[in-house]
Amino acid sequence: MIESRAARFPDFPWDVLAPFAERASRHAGGAIDLSVGTPVDPTPDAVQRALGAASNAPGYPTTAGLPALREACSGWLQRAHGVDVEPNAVLPCIGSKELVASLPLVLGVGPGDVVVVPRVAYPTYAVGAALAGAAAVATDDPQDVSSPALIWLNSPGNPTGSVLTREQLAAVVTHARAVNCLVASDECYIDLGWTASPVSALDATVSGADHAGVVSLFSLSKRSNMAGYRFGFLAGDQGVIRELLAVRKHLGMMVPLPVQHAAIAALSDDSHVEQQRARYAARRALLSAALNQAGLRIDESHAGLYLWATRDEPCWDTVSWFADRGIVVTPGDFYGAAGERHIRVALTCTDARAVAVGERLSA
Numbered sequence: 001m002i003e004s005r006a007a008r009f010p011d012f013p014w015d016v017l018a019p020f021a022e023r024a025s026r027h028a029g030g031a032i033d034l035s036v037g038t039p040v041d042p043t044p045d046a047v048q049r050a051l052g053a054a055s056n057a058p059g060y061p062t063t064a065g066l067p068a069l070r071e072a073c074s075g076w077l078q079r080a081h082g083v084d085v086e087p088n089a090v091l092p093c094i095g096s097k098e099l100v101a102s103l104p105l106v107l108g109v110g111p112g113d114v115v116v117v118p119r120v121a122y123p124t125y126a127v128g129a130a131l132a133g134a135a136a137v138a139t140d141d142p143q144d145v146s147s148p149a150l151i152w153l154n155s156p157g158n159p160t161g162s163v164l165t166r167e168q169l170a171a172v173v174t175h176a177r178a179v180n181c182l183v184a185s186d187e188c189y190i191d192l193g194w195t196a197s198p199v200s201a202l203d204a205t206v207s208g209a210d211h212a213g214v215v216s217l218f219s220l221s222k223r224s225n226m227a228g229y230r231f232g233f234l235a236g237d238q239g240v241i242r243e244l245l246a247v248r249k250h251l252g253m254m255v256p257l258p259v260q261h262a263a264i265a266a267l268s269d270d271s272h273v274e275q276q277r278a279r280y281a282a283r284r285a286l287l288s289a290a291l292n293q294a295g296l297r298i299d300e301s302h303a304g305l306y307l308w309a310t311r312d313e314p315c316w317d318t319v320s321w322f323a324d325r326g327i328v329v330t331p332g333d334f335y336g337a338a339g340e341r342h343i344r345v346a347l348t349c350t351d352a353r354a355v356a357v358g359e360r361l362s363a
Helices: 013-024 045-053 067-081 096-106 124-132 166-178 238-251 257-267 271-293 315-323 351-362
Strands: 090-093 114-117 135-138 150-154 182-186 214-219 232-236 297-299 306-310 343-346
Touching: 013 315, 045 257, 067 090, 067 232, 067 257, 090 096, 090 238, 096 124, 096 150, 096 182, 096 214, 096 232, 096 238, 114 124, 124 135, 124 150, 150 166, 166 182, 232 238, 271 297, 271 306, 271 351, 315 343
Parallel strands: 114 135, 114 150, 150 182, 182 214
Antiparallel strands: 090 232, 214 232, 297 306, 306 343
């Protein structure tokens, strides 16, 4: 009998949270969902127009993506983050999550191999390791792992909002190169720095003169309100990009052509990103004040889309406390045992709902 791959994985986190969401929905004003970080603001008009204009797409797209798409990705990296990447060192993906989950398997990581993930981390890093039959080791000191096959970094971090310094990133890259290990840096929140300025692992001050052994992952879901479009891209080591491209062609992993045109529009316009940053900054201020006034402490949270907060009690007790007030938050142990006394609070709510959070918590 074929072994069930699903048996390797924990229960899907959001399914476990469902009873608390149902309890929160009984509040007179309805539930305010601050758990899943799903955007609520409109997708930019230019992006919608580009999608519509390219909607007559009867043929197959290519796995590599349009040359204009790869050039737009490269141009944005240089313009927004000072990173120089050739267009042929860019690979589009169908949202960033599918690439996170499939990367170890596609790269040939397997049983007996070790995948290093952050101590408090987005659970899909470990899921990808499990899918490949490898072991995930959770640590914030990758240099302590002698012979890993893959090291995942995440800065800004989800859920904590932590930001790695240039020196920290460079130390990991140096170690990885010494042990012939690939560094995969998830930088999906790099445009959302608040009290710290995120740096890409592809920055020359981190990776040096070339990107050997380093790839970084980016997403348009949060910065451009395009989560429903499913677009992300990987950039960096050209050899790794070529290898991934060769395998993904066989798997038919192609970004739909209209979405590629929409991504070009998003990557070519910086103004909507600044506008969205301003929205999140305002909501962050409102939610931070509400949490502090209610007696919660906010840790880390220097960048990204979340507040990492605690009442110094087991996280599920805090989740329950919020549910009684009609608010859904994420328990920290979704992200590892080290998060068991924290909750994650998403900034993805409307301005009116952000105000309502304060009103409910103060009541």
